[in-house]
Amino acid sequence: EAQVTQNPRYLITVTGKKLTVTCSQNMNHEYMSWYRQDPGLGLRQIYYSMNVEVTDKGDVPEGYKVSRKEKRNFPLILESPSPNQTSLYFCASRLFSGGLDEQYFGPGTRLTVT
Amino acid sequence: GQQLNQSPQSMFIQEGEDVSMNCTSSSIFNTWLWYKQDPGEGPVLLIALYKAGELTSNGRLTAQFGITRKDSFLNISASIPSDVGIYFCAGRGGSNYKLTFGKGTLLTVNP
Numbered sequence: 001e002a003q004v005t006q007n008p009r010y011l012i013t014v015t016g017k018k019l020t021v022t023c024s025q026n027m028n029h030e031y032m033s034w035y036r037q038d039p040g041l042g043l044r045q046i047y048y049s050m051n052v053e054v055t056d057k058g059d060v061p062e063g064y065k066v067s068r069k070e071k072r073n074f075p076l077i078l079e080s081p082s083p084n085q086t087s088l089y090f091c092a093s094r095l096f097s098g099g100l101d102e103q104y105f106g107p108g109t110r111l112t113v114t
Numbered sequence: 115g116q117q118l119n120q121s122p123q124s125m126f127i128q129e130g131e132d133v134s135m136n137c138t139s140s141s142i143f144n145t146w147l148w149y150k151q152d153p154g155e156g157p158v159l160l161i162a163l164y165k166a167g168e169l170t171s172n173g174r175l176t177a178q179f180g181i182t183r184k185d186s187f188l189n190i191s192a193s194i195p196s197d198v199g200i201y202f203c204a205g206r207g208g209s210n211y212k213l214t215f216g217k218g219t220l221l222t223v224n225p
Binding site: 096107 | 144145147149154155156157158159162164202204206211212213215216217218
């Protein structure tokens with residue numbers, strides 16, 4: 001089954017404790033993204049990657065890092081989480097070829113930073 | 115930057131009714147995507163549109179790419195309780211890859 005997986009689904013942590021949210025897709029897509037979703041603000045792109053070893057900032061990159069060492073994986077790293085990073089996070093994988101443009105989201109990771 | 119206005123923000127309807135929602139862009143788009151999101155879950159892609167005037171259906175859902183290329187519409191016919199959720203539009207314009215998202219329409223269906 002074609003899918004985007006994220007782990008963990010739920011995470012409660014404390015300020016300053018480094019964490020990583022993993023993301024994996026099995027659709028061989030080149031383009032992947034991370035978003036955060038907050039009430040009233042909608043979906044905002046954090047980082048994106050157009051291929052292996054190619055990443056770039058989205059609209060709200062401060063406080064986040066990403067890496068893309070393999071095509072299927074795109075982890076999101078919070079080196080020193082703060083309470084304002086409490087949010088619902090989505091990884092997305094995108095088919096962008098052959099005239100098609102379809103983005104698929106993971107199930108989400110609800111992060112609480114205390 | 116590009117802006118998307120999605121309306122209405124919320125809708126309360128009776129089971130069996132038809133639903134319409136729309137998105138309007140400040141600039142021309144080349145792609146429109148429609149998603150449904152259940153609470154606490156990831157958005158699920160419903161329909162993708164690529165050409166002005168294009169009309170595409172997915173079951174009881176029908177979406178249209180506006181002929182001005184600045185708007186798109188989603189219709190749901192004969193709504194059922196499981197249609198409840200938030201519906202998002204997203205669009206891509208110009209030569210860049212960036213997707214712009216609407217703020218969503220919250221749909222409530224009363225049985």
